[in-house]
Amino acid sequence: MKRLRIPRSPKVILGLVILGFFVILMIIGPYIAPYSPDDTSFAALLTPSAHHWFGTTSLGQDIFSQTLVGARATMVVALVAGLVATMLSIIVGVSAGYIGGFTDDGLSLMSNVFLALPGLPLLIVIDSYLPVNSRSNSLVIGLIISLTGWAWGARVLRAQTMSLRNRDFVESARIIGEKRMRIMFSEVAPNLLPILASSLLFTILYSIGAYVTLAYIGLTSTAVWNWGTMLFWAQANNAPLSGEWYWFVPPGICIALVGTSLALLNFGIDEFINPRLRAGGLSGRQRRRLGQPRRQRLGLTPVHRSAAKAPRLASTTPTSVTP
Amino acid sequence: MRLIGRRLALYALTAWVAITVNFLLPHFMPGNPIQTMIGKLQGQVTSQEINAIRLSFGGGLNQSLISQYFTYIGQLLHGNLGVSITLSEPVITALKTSVPWTIGLIGVSLIISFLVGTICGALLGWTRGSRLDSLIPTATFFQAVPYFFLATIMLLVFASNLHWFPILGAYSQNLQPGWHWAFVASLLRYGELPVISIVLSSVAGWMLGMRNMMITMVAEDFVLMSIAMGLPKRKVIMAAARNAVLPSIANLSLAIGLVVSGALLVELVFNYPGVGDLLLNAVQSQDYPLIQGIFLCITLAVLAANLLADLVYLWLDPRTRTEVAP
Numbered sequence: 001m002k003r004l005r006i007p008r009s010p011k012v013i014l015g016l017v018i019l020g021f022f023v024i025l026m027i028i029g030p031y032i033a034p035y036s037p038d039d040t041s042f043a044a045l046l047t048p049s050a051h052h053w054f055g056t057t058s059l060g061q062d063i064f065s066q067t068l069v070g071a072r073a074t075m076v077v078a079l080v081a082g083l084v085a086t087m088l089s090i091i092v093g094v095s096a097g098y099i100g101g102f103t104d105d106g107l108s109l110m111s112n113v114f115l116a117l118p119g120l121p122l123l124i125v126i127d128s129y130l131p132v133n134s135r136s137n138s139l140v141i142g143l144i145i146s147l148t149g150w151a152w153g154a155r156v157l158r159a160q161t162m163s164l165r166n167r168d169f170v171e172s173a174r175i176i177g178e179k180r181m182r183i184m185f186s187e188v189a190p191n192l193l194p195i196l197a198s199s200l201l202f203t204i205l206y207s208i209g210a211y212v213t214l215a216y217i218g219l220t221s222t223a224v225w226n227w228g229t230m231l232f233w234a235q236a237n238n239a240p241l242s243g244e245w246y247w248f249v250p251p252g253i254c255i256a257l258v259g260t261s262l263a264l265l266n267f268g269i270d271e272f273i274n275p276r277l278r279a280g281g282l283s284g285r286q287r288r289r290l291g292q293p294r295r296q297r298l299g300l301t302p303v304h305r306s307a308a309k310a311p312r313l314a315s316t317t318p319t320s321v322t323p
Numbered sequence: 324m325r326l327i328g329r330r331l332a333l334y335a336l337t338a339w340v341a342i343t344v345n346f347l348l349p350h351f352m353p354g355n356p357i358q359t360m361i362g363k364l365q366g367q368v369t370s371q372e373i374n375a376i377r378l379s380f381g382g383g384l385n386q387s388l389i390s391q392y393f394t395y396i397g398q399l400l401h402g403n404l405g406v407s408i409t410l411s412e413p414v415i416t417a418l419k420t421s422v423p424w425t426i427g428l429i430g431v432s433l434i435i436s437f438l439v440g441t442i443c444g445a446l447l448g449w450t451r452g453s454r455l456d457s458l459i460p461t462a463t464f465f466q467a468v469p470y471f472f473l474a475t476i477m478l479l480v481f482a483s484n485l486h487w488f489p490i491l492g493a494y495s496q497n498l499q500p501g502w503h504w505a506f507v508a509s510l511l512r513y514g515e516l517p518v519i520s521i522v523l524s525s526v527a528g529w530m531l532g533m534r535n536m537m538i539t540m541v542a543e544d545f546v547l548m549s550i551a552m553g554l555p556k557r558k559v560i561m562a563a564a565r566n567a568v569l570p571s572i573a574n575l576s577l578a579i580g581l582v583v584s585g586a587l588l589v590e591l592v593f594n595y596p597g598v599g600d601l602l603l604n605a606v607q608s609q610d611y612p613l614i615q616g617i618f619l620c621i622t623l624a625v626l627a628a629n630l631l632a633d634l635v636y637l638w639l640d641p642r643t644r645t646e647v648a649p
Binding site: 119122217219231245249 | 345592606
């Protein structure tokens, strides 16, 4: 397999930097928090200051510490749910696409049913019946979220597997007498990698939204600090209307940043899969360096290898032009 | 036509799955929630109401699961979704008062967001690489923000601080609901901010999808041909956009579920008297019959919307109408 060339566009780099920051926060957040998130010994509703960077809640808890500590639960649930959902979608999607026949019919039907069911209401119903001690368990919540989030990935992977199934290299592996499992997971699966990555990012994005939403409406244990719980308390104490912006803005911005970083990475993958989008992602300066017009007039989108190699390519024609 | 039949069958199956999940959940969750709930209710509500609640979960617990299941389905077909514990009125009555609000709010937002997103996406795709591309990261950010957070911020900035919009609710409390001008005007006025926040959160998805399809479409031969033939630019864009919009419509059914889920929470932020608000109250007071009724109601509505989107797609794309051997 060729080494994957991830496009080094500014979008991807920015996405990686932001995501990396929050992954580090997930690991060290609880250790570097200046106070305990439950500590109520400070004055209530302090505005941000040098002592309390994000101010305090109406109970006098330090919001900065809550944000740092909350990073772990939020990110862990999102990652667990995203990984489990992607595993499910690989198992269902690749088998359906490769085996075909009745297996395909059955599995496709199952994923279509799950796709049509609105995820959040289903999550709310399941979660509202959970005993309270399970609600504080990040793993349980993550698993339930993954149950509602795998279907889209399965559908995309199935389509791609079907198009790979009859390629020559798969055919030859079959003739050599490779086992079906081996062909599915060593021949077909690696070629699904870009789509797989995009589907993983998508499910993590979905999971973080789902988890925060559940917490926001009070369906996860309030004993576990996460960004959704913070928003829940802010809303419950009418912070938005009383103008206590410092209470709900930090967790909200964190969620948005993690989400943006995932979406930015997804752009990179999209541009990797569809080269036509790559030229679309260039800035004006890069475009000039490549000798491309700033705006393409005709219906032509030049495909170029990578923005990083741009100077070398500039002397030749702006690479192949696909109609 | 066979396709319509197949989609119908799929949605019927999905509805059945939702109904069955709804039935099985309270029976198989640890801690026997139905018994606990009914135990808590003794003395609070009349025995008649307890019976109705019990019936909506499938009748007495001494019966077999299968017979409970059929009792449950029978009750559903008669429109008995049980009695809400907190509101002490039938769930179906509670739904009847809140569903129109939600359908109005979400319907309007969905249409605006789809139109605006598709048009912007088509233009972005056409002028790819221009300064307009800097809209994309902004749009992505809005897409990544949870609906309710964006709504909260808008409420704080535009309603609470700047007083550009009324704060909470769906209409001015001084007015009698009814079909007269003052009420309708107040309805529109109070609807502005919720609609804007739902549109802002959901528009990016349509926009980015359409942009990517448009970039691919603009490279097709027919576009080059029409430009070479000297057709006016507007006509060429229209022709390309008409083809590029098809995947967006095909994805409409998937997106409807997501937008509805998000919009329910926007209602919550704005105290909009719709299903989302009802759902939150039900969740916080552990009003199981109401939660389950709302879940079924939302699911059926989303499925109906999906079917509609599929029909539109079939009508728009002649290729899907030809019967292809499987």
